[in-house]
Amino acid sequence: MRLVPEIPAEHAERLGSLEVALDGERMKAVLEPHARARFGAGFVIEAIDIAVRRRHVNRYVVRYAIRGRTGARGRAQRFAVIGKVLDRGRGETLHRNMGALWEHGFGRGAADRVAIPRPIEYLPELALQIQEEVGGSSVRDLLKRGPDPRHFTxxxxxxxxxxxxSVSLGPPRNVEDHLARCHPRHPVLAEASDAWAEAVGRIVAGARRVEPRFGAVVATPVHGDFHLGQVHVAGERAWLIDLDTVGMADPASDLGNLLVFLEDKARRRAAVAPLMEAFLDAYFAAGMDRGILARVPLYQALTHLRRACKSLRRGCDGWQDRIRGMLDLGVAAIETAERQWP
Structure with a gap:
C-alpha cells in the first residue's frame, strides 16, 4: 500500500529528496541497515508501505511500515519508523536535540516512564530524519473516546x-522569535483587512511591552508547539512527540499554547474544564512553580495571533469570522497580561 498524495511542484522544489523518500523501492536501501541492526545481518526488506501523515512546503512526516525476513524460511517481521523530510539544517537540529533529550532522561528505560521516540539517524543527503514510532494514542484521540483525567495527568x-x-537546546527564544513563527507574518494579516489591523497591532505592541516587565526569566527546554496531539499515552507510559520546534524559552509559552486549545474545547464541551485542572495539578505537583501562570496570558495572545495567521493562509470555510474571533481573544489576553504586569 502506498498512501502518497501527488507532490505539489513547490514542495518538490523545496524538499528535493521527496522523490526518494516517498519511493518504497528506493527506501529499501536507505532503511535496510537499520533493519539489519535490529534483526540481524541477513535480514532483507521485502516491502515498505508508505503513508504521508503530514505535509507542508517545508516539512513532510512519513510513516514507513516495513516487512521482511531473514532467509527464505525466516519468520516475517514487521515494524514501522517515522521519517521527517525537512528543510536542510532543520533535520540535523531536530536529530541533535532529540539525541540530547534521549541522553538526559527521556530514553526508553526512563524510570518515570516518560520518554521520546528514539532518534535513529539523520541522512543529510536526503534531509531525512528517522525516528522510532512510539506506542499508545495521543491524548487528543483519547479525549474523543471519552474524558479521562488520567490521560491529562x-x-x-x-x-x-x-x-x-537540565539539557541546553540552543539560545533562548523571545517574543520576536514567537512572532517570526506566524505564517504568513503578522503584517500580512494586518494588511489583509482594515478590520483586523488594529487588533494585530495591539497584540504585537502589547507583547513587546509586556515581555521586558517579566525581568529575568529562566529559559527551560520547551516543546514549542505543545498541544494534546503531542503526547501519546499507554497505561503508565507517556511519550512526547513531534519535537521539531523544541528549544529553550519561557516554560509559560508551552502552557499558553496548550491552554488556548483547551479553553477553546472547554467552551464547547463542559467536561474539558476539570481535565484542564487535572493537567495543571499534575504539572505543578511535578515541581513547577505556579508563578508561571502569571506569564501565560502573553503567550496565549501570541498563540491566538499565530492561529489567525494560519487561518488566513488556509482560507477554510468561515475563515474571516474565525480570524476575527481569534484576534478578539488575542486582544483580551494581551490586555490581561498588561494589567497583570503594569
Whole structure:
C-alpha cells in the first residue's frame, strides 16, 4: 500500500529528496541497515508501505511500515519508523536535540516512564530524519473516546519533565522569535483587512511591552508547539512527540499554547474544564512553580495571533469570522497580561 498524495511542484522544489523518500523501492536501501541492526545481518526488506501523515512546503512526516525476513524460511517481521523530510539544517537540529533529550532522561528505560521516540539517524543527503514510532494514542484521540483525567495527568507530568530537564537546546527564544513563527507574518494579516489591523497591532505592541516587565526569566527546554496531539499515552507510559520546534524559552509559552486549545474545547464541551485542572495539578505537583501562570496570558495572545495567521493562509470555510474571533481573544489576553504586569 502506498498512501502518497501527488507532490505539489513547490514542495518538490523545496524538499528535493521527496522523490526518494516517498519511493518504497528506493527506501529499501536507505532503511535496510537499520533493519539489519535490529534483526540481524541477513535480514532483507521485502516491502515498505508508505503513508504521508503530514505535509507542508517545508516539512513532510512519513510513516514507513516495513516487512521482511531473514532467509527464505525466516519468520516475517514487521515494524514501522517515522521519517521527517525537512528543510536542510532543520533535520540535523531536530536529530541533535532529540539525541540530547534521549541522553538526559527521556530514553526508553526512563524510570518515570516518560520518554521520546528514539532518534535513529539523520541522512543529510536526503534531509531525512528517522525516528522510532512510539506506542499508545495521543491524548487528543483519547479525549474523543471519552474524558479521562488520567490521560491529562500523564500529559502534565510529561511537560513538567521537559521543563525541568537540565539539557541546553540552543539560545533562548523571545517574543520576536514567537512572532517570526506566524505564517504568513503578522503584517500580512494586518494588511489583509482594515478590520483586523488594529487588533494585530495591539497584540504585537502589547507583547513587546509586556515581555521586558517579566525581568529575568529562566529559559527551560520547551516543546514549542505543545498541544494534546503531542503526547501519546499507554497505561503508565507517556511519550512526547513531534519535537521539531523544541528549544529553550519561557516554560509559560508551552502552557499558553496548550491552554488556548483547551479553553477553546472547554467552551464547547463542559467536561474539558476539570481535565484542564487535572493537567495543571499534575504539572505543578511535578515541581513547577505556579508563578508561571502569571506569564501565560502573553503567550496565549501570541498563540491566538499565530492561529489567525494560519487561518488566513488556509482560507477554510468561515475563515474571516474565525480570524476575527481569534484576534478578539488575542486582544483580551494581551490586555490581561498588561494589567497583570503594569
Amino acid at each position: 500523564a500529559a502534565g507530568r510529561a511537560l513538567a519533565k521537559l521543563h525541568r530537564c
